[in-house]
Amino acid sequence: MQTLTEIEWTRALDDTSTARVVAIPDGDCCERLGQVRAWRHYLSIWRDGQPVWSGPILQAEWSRGKFEVWAGDILALLDRRVPHDDVDFGDSDLVDVAAWLIDDGFAPDDPGHSIEAIGKTGVRGGRSYRRGIGQSGDHLRDLAETGLDFTAVGSRVVLLPETHTVTVGRLTDADMPEGLIVAEDGTALATRWVIAGNEDDDVMGEAGGTDPYYGLLERYVEQTTITTDAAATDAARSRLRSSLPVPVFIDTQQVTISPQAAVQVPTLVPGWCLDIATRVTCRPISQRLKVTGLKVTENGGTESTPGSESVQVQVAASGAENTTDATFGTA
Known part of the structure; x- marks a missing residue:
């Protein structure tokens, strides 16, 4: 048996997400946890009976009465892969270029990935890659700076245009009763x-x-x-x-969002949007903002203190509506 005392997992836009778990081993479980190896084994996390995160273990630490492990999502493997063929793209859409980079990177030793393309970016590729030159993950991130968005959900890599504006919920001042900070960068x-x-x-x-x-x-x-x-x-x-114009940030990392807020954690996938409306400061904001990151942290509590879960979601202006960047948190 083992007791999980801390669980933290994230989702990230245009980058590798991470997860961290702390466990107190007991009995035979200690011996089994001692066999965990980086890159050889995977960490999988479920929330309310549903899988929410999975990826290879990157680091593990054993101490007396404690086991701690860190992992990255499936995209972490692309930072340990290089292009395996020479290829030249003319006017191919960035989604097609990204799909080739991912498939080529995983081809020699595929962990079981899949690609979901939500739509074309409308941006021409005009890219050239050479066998063995550069990390596949770096090449993919370069594409994300010029019109493409990507994120990992389990073993699935989602590709979508940066102008994607489908919303998954709405937040207003009533959902953030402790207030917020608006800042211009x-x-x-x-x-x-x-x-x-x-x-x-x-x-x-x-x-x-x-x-x-x-x-x-x-x-x-x-x-x-x-x-x-x-x-x-x-x-x-x-x-x-x-x-352009100058990004505006909304910071609510220390604020508890109301449990009645019209958002659901499983739908908070980077690349989708939230409608945000706030008028509690001298700089009112009302805009559809893109989810760029998600962080979920849970602790098991103690004998006298119940466990708790906190959820923080980062949002930013999309390529289609660029006036705001924001961060929201829930608990």
Whole structure:
């Protein structure tokens, strides 16, 4: 037998999510937990009888009367894989490029992944990859900076356009009775983007210019896997959508959301949206915001204190509606 004293799992947009479990072993369970090995074994978590998280164990620690383990979702494997073939994409959609990277990365030793493409991004790929060069996970994250979103739900990798705006719930001031903080982040603002692609072909793309309100704020980025001017231009346009106008953050990490709030934890998948409306500060916000992360923490409590669960969901402006970035928490 074993007693779980702490469980923490996350979901992440455009990155690998993590999970952590602390257990107090008892009897034969101690010997079995001593056989856990990183990358060889997987951690799976259920909530209310439903699977909510799964992935390979990355680190384990054994101490007297305690076992602690950390894991990453299936995307963690792509950070230990490289492209296995040479490939050149012309005007392929980023979703098709991402699907190739994922399938190719898992091909030699597939953990049992699947891909769900919600829709096309409308952004041209124009990418080139060479066998054995670069980590597959890094290549996938590069695509996520130019119009694509991805997330892992168990063994399923979901691909969707950054402009995806399907909502899974709504939060208002009544759902956040302890209040919140609205903050503006000018460091993320840019009115013009320049993307440099493959050096040998002098690939270049740009979007934006002098804004009538903000003036001129320029950013330059190199992405050597981009092989066409059209793809570089699409990448610049995508960056511009996420940086203009200046992002506004709503911080409620220390706030308890009402249990009656119209949100359900299983539906809080990064890439989908929440409708947010608040007027308790001098900076009112009413907008559909994208879920970018989820963190669920549960502890078993003590003999005198009951266990509890807290849920924090991070939300940000989508590529289609870019004026707000926010963080919400529930308990």
